[in-house]
Amino acid sequence: GAGVSQSPRYKVAKRGQDVALRCDPISGHVSLFWYQQALGQGPEFLTYFQNEAQLDKSGLPSDRFFAERPEGSVSTLKIQRTQQEDSAVYLCASSLWWTPRETQYFGPGTRLLVL
Amino acid sequence: KNEVEQSPQNLTAQEGEFITINCSYSVGISALHWLQQHPGGGIVSLFMLSSGKKKHGRLIATINIQEKHSSLHITASHPRDSAVYICAVGMEYGNKLVFGAGTILRVKS
Numbered sequence: 001g002a003g004v005s006q007s008p009r010y011k012v013a014k015r016g017q018d019v020a021l022r023c024d025p026i027s028g029h030v031s032l033f034w035y036q037q038a039l040g041q042g043p044e045f046l047t048y049f050q051n052e053a054q055l056d057k058s059g060l061p062s063d064r065f066f067a068e069r070p071e072g073s074v075s076t077l078k079i080q081r082t083q084q085e086d087s088a089v090y091l092c093a094s095s096l097w098w099t100p101r102e103t104q105y106f107g108p109g110t111r112l113l114v115l
Numbered sequence: 116k117n118e119v120e121q122s123p124q125n126l127t128a129q130e131g132e133f134i135t136i137n138c139s140y141s142v143g144i145s146a147l148h149w150l151q152q153h154p155g156g157g158i159v160s161l162f163m164l165s166s167g168k169k170k171h172g173r174l175i176a177t178i179n180i181q182e183k184h185s186s187l188h189i190t191a192s193h194p195r196d197s198a199v200y201i202c203a204v205g206m207e208y209g210n211k212l213v214f215g216a217g218t219i220l221r222v223k224s
Contacts (some may be wrong), residue, residue, distance in 0.1 A: 031210060042201055043216035056209060091158065100145035100205040101165060106158035
């Protein structure tokens with residue numbers, strides 16, 4: 001079946017612009033994660049959804065970052081008033097259940113460049 | 116100090132060599148994951164371990180819970196193994212993963 005997909009794959013934004021990044025998880029997967037990966041670094045946790053409920057948003061760097069998953073499937077990560085330090089790859093992952101011992105399936109990422 | 120430390124940061128090997136990448140962590144975990152990331156960003160899960168050892172083809176992963184240490188071994192390395200290998204731990208409470216910085220592996224033919 002289809003894996004996790006993300007769009008757009010690349011996004012160039014001017015500083016101050018709002019951007020929206022989309023994640024389509026594997027159908028039926030309960031858990032959805034967003035991660036931010038800066039160049040040369042490992043990914044860092046942003047937020048976690050179990051179905052439509054956002055259970056952990058402790059990794060969101062500021063109130064300019066907002067994520068939603070209104071119907072428990074597709075998720076959108078929105079960044080308002082983008083700044084240069086937001087430039088990174090944004091990765092989405094999904095897993096079948098909610099337990100910590102689940103394999104996470106990663107999307108290809110959205111590479112965001114803020115000029 | 117990072118919660119997850121990997122070594123080495125960079126590794127260059129000749130084709131056929133046995134490779135070991137190490138991961139140490141300082142927090143209570145529910146499971147440890149080894150991931151592979153190729154240029155362009157795609158991340159693939161290789162192993163998930165909560166104890167002992169797992170083997171898949173030429174890859175072997177081990178974990179020592181008491182010592183809070185895991186190793187990823189690649190036998191008979193091949194240029195196609197060139198990638199970034201990332202260790203990540205699932206926290207004891209909650210569902211998020213905490214990642215190491217990754218090990219950049221280059222296997223030369």
